[in-house]
Amino acid sequence: MSDxxxxxGHADEYDEIARVWMQSWVSTGLAEASNFLLANLRARxxxxxxxxxxxxxxxxxxTIAAMLALHLxxxxxxxxxxxxxxxxxxxxxxxxxxxxxxxxxxIYLRCVRENEKAWRWYEREGFVFEKEGIEPSNGFTMKYCRxxxxxxxx
Numbered sequence: 001m002s003d004x005x006x007x008x009g010h011a012d013e014y015d016e017i018a019r020v021w022m023q024s025w026v027s028t029g030l031a032e033a034s035n036f037l038l039a040n041l042r043a044r045x046x047x048x049x050x051x052x053x054x055x056x057x058x059x060x061x062x063t064i065a066a067m068l069a070l071h072l073x074x075x076x077x078x079x080x081x082x083x084x085x086x087x088x089x090x091x092x093x094x095x096x097x098x099x100x101x102x103x104x105x106x107i108y109l110r111c112v113r114e115n116e117k118a119w120r121w122y123e124r125e126g127f128v129f130e131k132e133g134i135e136p137s138n139g140f141t142m143k144y145c146r147x148x149x150x151x152x153x154x
Contacts, residue, residue, distance in 0.1 A: 005058070007059055014045045018041040129144075
């Protein structure tokens with residue numbers, strides 16, 4: 001794998017970004033690929049951008065390798081999904097490092113409790129569990145976590 005560049009996602013890429021998001025989500029074993037899921041993710045990208053998302057992609061010479069959605073005013077890492085072909089190659093770590101350049105002092109996120117691989121990874125990356133709760137939009141139990149730059153007051 002070459003080293004993908006992280007850049008803003010463009011409107012003409014939303015379909016492909018949604019496809020990468022779906023493929024990565026399906027790779028967790030928590031969902032099955034479907035046209036319905038893909039259509040929902042496409043619609044969600046547009047809706048979330050209107051609501052304040054900053055959308056980024058990891059671009060590997062024209063191939064979308066990953067997507068990253070941040071809500072900067074809320075200090076929130078909303079989505080980080082790596083295409084299955086790029087998983088296990090430190091791209092997630094690169095996207096998290098990029099996130100820390102955008103949100104250098106504090107980051108909040110939530111992760112599906114059953115997606116143990118993901119939340120364990122976030123714990124290894126310095127995120128601390130704060131609470132659990134049901135996400136009304138999808139019914140999943142979510143783990144809410146926070147990262148704070150060392151040296152910041154609690």
